[in-house]
Amino acid sequence: MAISLQKGQNVSLSKQAPGIKKARFGLGWDLRKTDGNAYDLDASAFVLDASGKVLSDQHFVFYNNVQDPSGAVLHKGDNRTGEGEGDDEVIEIELSRMTPNAAKVAFVVTIHDAEARKQNFGQVQNAYIRALNVDGEQEIARYDLSEDASIETAMIFGELYRNNEEWKFKAIGQGYAGGLAAVARDYGVSLG
Amino acid sequence: MDLQPGQNFSISKHSPSPVAVEIALNWEPANTPLTIDANAFALTGSAKVRDDGDFIFYNQPTLSGGGIQRAGDGRLFTVRFAQLPAAIEKIAVALTIDQGQRRGQSFGQLNQVRADIRDAQTQAVLATFPLATKMMAETALIVGELYRRNGEWKFRALGQGFVGGLAPLARQYGVDVADDPDIAQAAPPAAAPSPAIPAAVPPPPAKPIRLEKLTLEKKGSSISLEKKGQGFEELVINLKWNQGGSGGKGFFGRLTNRKIDLDLGCLFKLRDGRAGAVQALGDSFGSLQQPPYIQLMGDDRTGASAAGEFLRINGRQWEQLDRIVVFALIYEGAPNWAETDAVVTIQTPGQPTLEIRIDSHRNDQRMCALAMLENQGGNIKVTKLVEYFLDHRFLDQAYGFGLRWVAGSKD
Numbered sequence: 001m002a003i004s005l006q007k008g009q010n011v012s013l014s015k016q017a018p019g020i021k022k023a024r025f026g027l028g029w030d031l032r033k034t035d036g037n038a039y040d041l042d043a044s045a046f047v048l049d050a051s052g053k054v055l056s057d058q059h060f061v062f063y064n065n066v067q068d069p070s071g072a073v074l075h076k077g078d079n080r081t082g083e084g085e086g087d088d089e090v091i092e093i094e095l096s097r098m099t100p101n102a103a104k105v106a107f108v109v110t111i112h113d114a115e116a117r118k119q120n121f122g123q124v125q126n127a128y129i130r131a132l133n134v135d136g137e138q139e140i141a142r143y144d145l146s147e148d149a150s151i152e153t154a155m156i157f158g159e160l161y162r163n164n165e166e167w168k169f170k171a172i173g174q175g176y177a178g179g180l181a182a183v184a185r186d187y188g189v190s191l192g
Numbered sequence: 193m194d195l196q197p198g199q200n201f202s203i204s205k206h207s208p209s210p211v212a213v214e215i216a217l218n219w220e221p222a223n224t225p226l227t228i229d230a231n232a233f234a235l236t237g238s239a240k241v242r243d244d245g246d247f248i249f250y251n252q253p254t255l256s257g258g259g260i261q262r263a264g265d266g267r268l269f270t271v272r273f274a275q276l277p278a279a280i281e282k283i284a285v286a287l288t289i290d291q292g293q294r295r296g297q298s299f300g301q302l303n304q305v306r307a308d309i310r311d312a313q314t315q316a317v318l319a320t321f322p323l324a325t326k327m328m329a330e331t332a333l334i335v336g337e338l339y340r341r342n343g344e345w346k347f348r349a350l351g352q353g354f355v356g357g358l359a360p361l362a363r364q365y366g367v368d369v370a371d372d373p374d375i376a377q378a379a380p381p382a383a384a385p386s387p388a389i390p391a392a393v394p395p396p397p398a399k400p401i402r403l404e405k406l407t408l409e410k411k412g413s414s415i416s417l418e419k420k421g422q423g424f425e426e427l428v429i430n431l432k433w434n435q436g437g438s439g440g441k442g443f444f445g446r447l448t449n450r451k452i453d454l455d456l457g458c459l460f461k462l463r464d465g466r467a468g469a470v471q472a473l474g475d476s477f478g479s480l481q482q483p484p485y486i487q488l489m490g491d492d493r494t495g496a497s498a499a500g501e502f503l504r505i506n507g508r509q510w511e512q513l514d515r516i517v518v519f520a521l522i523y524e525g526a527p528n529w530a531e532t533d534a535v536v537t538i539q540t541p542g543q544p545t546l547e548i549r550i551d552s553h554r555n556d557q558r559m560c561a562l563a564m565l566e567n568q569g570g571n572i573k574v575t576k577l578v579e580y581f582l583d584h585r586f587l588d589q590a591y592g593f594g595l596r597w598v599a600g601s602k603d
Contacts, residue, residue, distance in 0.1 A: 034352035035330050122198030122348060148341050150348075151199045
């Protein structure tokens with residue numbers, strides 16, 4: 001039975017799924033029911049050090065850079081419309097192969113071309129992030145974003161972080177103005 | 193505060209905290225050939241109506257309990273939070289274009305749609321949502337929604353188009369819509385073979401809601417509005433026309449800088465034999481509480497009011513009335529009825545909206561009898577007339593009211 005997280009709560013993946021090797025993070029949202037430009041939502045993972053900055057620009061894992069240098073963090077591809085069963089975007093992490101100085105991975109969803117399409121998270125419904133043990137395909141925890149989003153164009157869904165020897169997953173649900181570029185800059189990514 | 197699509201704000205956090213809000217809808221240009229209807233859907237947590245009573249539109253202007261009221265020809269919704277059922281967590285407000293699919297119209301023909309959210313008591317504007325609609329190809333538009341959130345009421349601006357118009361939109365919210373008056377006429381289905389063995393009679397399904405405006409197409413066609421229970425509530429007769437001056441393209445473009453002023457009025461006869469006229473001419477505006485129980489709402493000679501002119505009839509006093517002939521008059525300028533593109537609607541709560549278009553034009557006469565309302569055993573029989581007359585006297589003669597006429601002026 002998966003644990004349902006509230007905003008700010010965390011769960012120990014290592015304790016809930018002893019011996020977990022590879023974790024999958026599935027992110028989803030409702031397909032647009034109305035007409036007009038579809039929502040193209042992108043998930044990104046930022047591999048961060050203890051001070052909350054990316055280890056390097058290559059540790060910003062997104063649709064144009066689907067792996068971090070270690071290969072432990074893998075973006076499984078972009079779903080352009082949110083169509084289809086199951087998660088809209090998937091990021092898998094091999095916990096044992098994670099760079100030792102990686103303290104945290106932030107999962108961020110941004111709206112592609114939000115400005116031009118006049119879209120924001122106020123229009124997106126039923127967003128969630130869930131953590132699974134790839135071995136056995138077992139869902140460990142799920143967080144249904146409860147925030148009443150407004151004009152934010154980026155949203156930190158959750159974080160994976162080290163706590164001594166264990167890996168924990170935390171429900172964040174924090175909105176952000178300025179889209180992917182602003183988030184990336186705040187995490188210390190140098191953008192061209 | 194101007195809202196952008198997707199943006200929300202807390203109504204309850206305003207000081208003083210509003211107990212009721214008004215959502216006023218406007219569009220530019222106000223004078224448009226589109227027939228725009230406003231609708232509200234009272235929704236539960238699962239974003240569906242509980243039943244068809246939660247769909248507030250021209251044929252059903254209030255939510256039972258009074259929590260939502262539609263007024264001002266649909267341009268104004270009043271929501272009283274304390275009177276909303278606890279199960280209602282969200283109220284979506286939408287605009288739809290009547291017959292828009294069939295006529296090939298869309299919100300792209302407007303420049304802007306605007307919603308003002310006001311405190312219903314103080315009339316203070318809490319927020320405004322201006323939405324540019326130029327690029328919109330849809331015939332339905334979800335303007336925004338009021339919703340409960342952690343014990344407070346909020347409003348979210350949406351501005352999202354919905355293809356297909358009112359019927360698909362209503363269905364999406366779970367309303368059981370009988371038929372879609374806005375689809376191209378489909379080929380008649382082949383006759384189903386009659387089953388050899390009669391199937392068990394299914395239980396009668398719940399009556400689906402009727403979206404259509406009943407249009408009286410032909411001269412002389414009529415319909416009876418049946419009295420139910422308490423009798424009729426207020427009847428609102430509205431005359432709308434193309435007032436010109438918009439300089440639009442195509443057909444209406446020729447009207448540039450030329451205003452057409454139509455006056456709405458009626459001749460009436462009471463059960464006790466008294467007869468008269470309600471019209472702007474001679475300031476005979478009538479009264480709702482006194483005989484003739486008919487009132488003309490203002491007379492907008494400026495043509496600034498895109499809502500047109502209104503005659504109201506006190507339905508509770510319908511028993512006192514014998515018959516009414518509703519007419520339109522071109523007060524100034526050469527009579528050119530074709531260019532007015534005028535349409536009359538008759539609305540009363542609990543009854544389908546009746547629509548009469550002014551057709552079969554005669555441009556040599558400045559008066560047009562539009563409809564006859566007759567008291568038949570307490571019911572209201574509405575008959576389409578669209579008969580043209582030179583002036584009041586000829587109209588009076590034709591319908592036998594027996595009034596005495598002298599020339600009058602509004603000035």
